[in-house]
Amino acid sequence: MAHQGRRPAKGSGKGSPAHRSRAAGGGSRQGKPTPRRTPRAEKVVFDAPTAPPEEPRTFRLGAVPGATPGKWIDTWKRRLPHVALELVPIEVAEQRPALDDLDAALVRLPLDDVSLHVIPLYDEVPVVVASADSHLLAADELTTADLAGEVLLSLSDDVLGPLKLPDTAPARVAALSTADAIATAATGVGIVLVPMSLARLHHRKDADYRVLADGPVSTVALAWPRDRTTPDVETFVGIVRGRTANSSR
Numbered sequence: 001m002a003h004q005g006r007r008p009a010k011g012s013g014k015g016s017p018a019h020r021s022r023a024a025g026g027g028s029r030q031g032k033p034t035p036r037r038t039p040r041a042e043k044v045v046f047d048a049p050t051a052p053p054e055e056p057r058t059f060r061l062g063a064v065p066g067a068t069p070g071k072w073i074d075t076w077k078r079r080l081p082h083v084a085l086e087l088v089p090i091e092v093a094e095q096r097p098a099l100d101d102l103d104a105a106l107v108r109l110p111l112d113d114v115s116l117h118v119i120p121l122y123d124e125v126p127v128v129v130a131s132a133d134s135h136l137l138a139a140d141e142l143t144t145a146d147l148a149g150e151v152l153l154s155l156s157d158d159v160l161g162p163l164k165l166p167d168t169a170p171a172r173v174a175a176l177s178t179a180d181a182i183a184t185a186a187t188g189v190g191i192v193l194v195p196m197s198l199a200r201l202h203h204r205k206d207a208d209y210r211v212l213a214d215g216p217v218s219t220v221a222l223a224w225p226r227d228r229t230t231p232d233v234e235t236f237v238g239i240v241r242g243r244t245a246n247s248s249r
Contacts, residue, residue: 056082056084057083057084057232058083058085058086059080059083059085059086059104059232059236060086060101060103061073061086061088061102061103061104061105061236062088062090062095062098062099062105062106063087063088063089063105063106064090064091064092064095064105064106064108064159065089065091065092065157065178065198066195066200066201066220067197067220068197069087069106072236072239072240073085073087075239076235076236076239079239080232080235083232088102088105090102090105092108092157092159093157095108095223096111096113099116099225100225103228103230103232103233103236104222104223104224104233104236105222105223105224106121106220106221106222107220107223108159108218108220109219109220109221111221111223115227116223116224116225116226117225117226118221119221119222119237119241120220120221121220121240122220123220124196124217124218124219125195125196125212125215126160126193126194126211126212126215126216126218127193127194127195127210127211127212128142128191128192128193128209128210129182129185129199129207129208129209130185130191130192130207130208130209131185131186131187131188131206132186132205132206132207132208133188134191136191136210137210139210141210141212142210142211142212142213144164144165144212144215145167147167147191148167148168149167149168149169150168150169150190150191151168151169151170151171151189151190151191152165152168152191152192153171153173153176153184153185153189153191153192154170154175155175155176155177155178155181155192155194156176156177157177158175159195160193160194160216160218161216163193163215163216171189171190178198178202179202182194182199182202182207183202183204185207186206186207187206193212195217195218196209196211222236222237
């Protein structure tokens with residue numbers, strides 16, 4: 001029988017720390033708080049439709065003899081592998097009508113037509129092509145004064161325009177194509193004046209060339225019809241101007 005005046009054991013009353021701990025769940029396995037679980041991130045699925053594939057197409061680029069678009073074509077193939085580029089050889093005499101069937105073309109100036117966009121790209125120095133045993137080749141560089149007394153072959157596909165060489169004698173043969181004129185110069189009959197790229201294009205072992213320091217240059221340009229400035233044309237313009245793929249137009 002409990003004694004009425006007996007005090008509860010020390011530390012066991014309602015106000016004791018032990019009582020408060022039990023009330024809060026401490027000191028008992030059943031009373032431990034359950035740790036919160038971090039909710040898993042749900043995958044979000046976007047139902048936006050994928051862009052339709054581009055229609056197959058071809059970019060047709062014309063090029064006059066001597067033009068060298070190789071590095072630009074390589075860049076095009078890396079940047080637009082899904083768009084074929086067709087290189088179309090064109091003659092200088094036919095470069096304007098040829099543009100009607102091309103996306104763009106590397107042409108030689110002058111080309112005066114307000115319906116075209118024309119961007120000059122670079123100037124080519126003129127050279128004198130002569131027989132491999134010609135005395136002219138003894139010099140590293142020539143001037144028009146050095147050509148006095150030489151027979152100048154005329155070209156049917158001339159791109160340098162009229163030449164003021166009063167001390168030279170005109171050839172007594174009809175105008176020749178550049179390839180035929182260089183072959184004739186190789187025999188020692190006369191000399192030919194052409195841009196350096198054409199001398200290299202028609203290189204022969206029995207002929208060589210020297211730069212004509214005071215001769216007229218030939219400017220190569222990129223041209224295309226104004227009313228057909230397509231995104232592909234703008235891309236090619238950016239390539240020839242050295243823009244990167246991320247550059248703004």
